[in-house]
Amino acid sequence: GAGVSQTPSNKVTEKGKYVELRCDPISGHTALYWYRQSLGQGPEFLIYFQGTGAADDSGLPNDRFFAVRPEGSVSTLKIQRTERGDSAMYLCASSLTPAGVGDTQYFGPGTRLTVL
Amino acid sequence: SQQGEEDPQALSIQEGENATMNCSYKTSINNLQWYRQNSGRGLVHLILIRSNEREKHSGRLRVTLDTSKKSSSLLITASRAADTASYFCSYSGGSNYKLTFGKGTLLTVNP
Numbered sequence: 001g002a003g004v005s006q007t008p009s010n011k012v013t014e015k016g017k018y019v020e021l022r023c024d025p026i027s028g029h030t031a032l033y034w035y036r037q038s039l040g041q042g043p044e045f046l047i048y049f050q051g052t053g054a055a056d057d058s059g060l061p062n063d064r065f066f067a068v069r070p071e072g073s074v075s076t077l078k079i080q081r082t083e084r085g086d087s088a089m090y091l092c093a094s095s096l097t098p099a100g101v102g103d104t105q106y107f108g109p110g111t112r113l114t115v116l
Numbered sequence: 117s118q119q120g121e122e123d124p125q126a127l128s129i130q131e132g133e134n135a136t137m138n139c140s141y142k143t144s145i146n147n148l149q150w151y152r153q154n155s156g157r158g159l160v161h162l163i164l165i166r167s168n169e170r171e172k173h174s175g176r177l178r179v180t181l182d183t184s185k186k187s188s189s190l191l192i193t194a195s196r197a198a199d200t201a202s203y204f205c206s207y208s209g210g211s212n213y214k215l216t217f218g219k220g221t222l223l224t225v226n227p
Contacts, residue, residue, distance in 0.1 A: 043215075045216070048213050091159065109158040
């Protein structure tokens, strides 16, 4: 597609429920990133995929968070047993390649997650 | 944790005026990027400046980078109401993929 797309745009769930957030990167981009942005803050890194594998998941806050990218394109961020503190904007980005200077990350519109 | 700082946190100007936002960081970097975010939306990439560059222009945008002071500035000339948004600087260091963002500058351009 023309840009990074994310679905749903908004997700409201109840505490304790399981949610999945989807990201469709720009066609041909091998690198994919997830960030989380709390209100009034800048985005914070969660996880980075190069191809199908998670090359760096050091930003995931705990083991309730998990992400996959089985075919090296679409990625799903999964959150188990959601907590109110998980409420945030979840942003996905992709880049052509992570290597070398000058590689721009293009962001999607985000999924706003609200946990009641 | 966020290691970048934008200054000021908020800026309000009249249409036609110039807006200057500053960014400071704490680590060595490969490049620094500026993004814009309209309320409740995703980030739009504005400009990237590499660590060996000192100044870069794109339309009404001018970015400078001073690696000795670990700082960057974004200048928007002849501002428009449509420039109203939050502006973030971000940078990658040794990993070259993990972007670190500041808290952003909220720019309001009054018509």
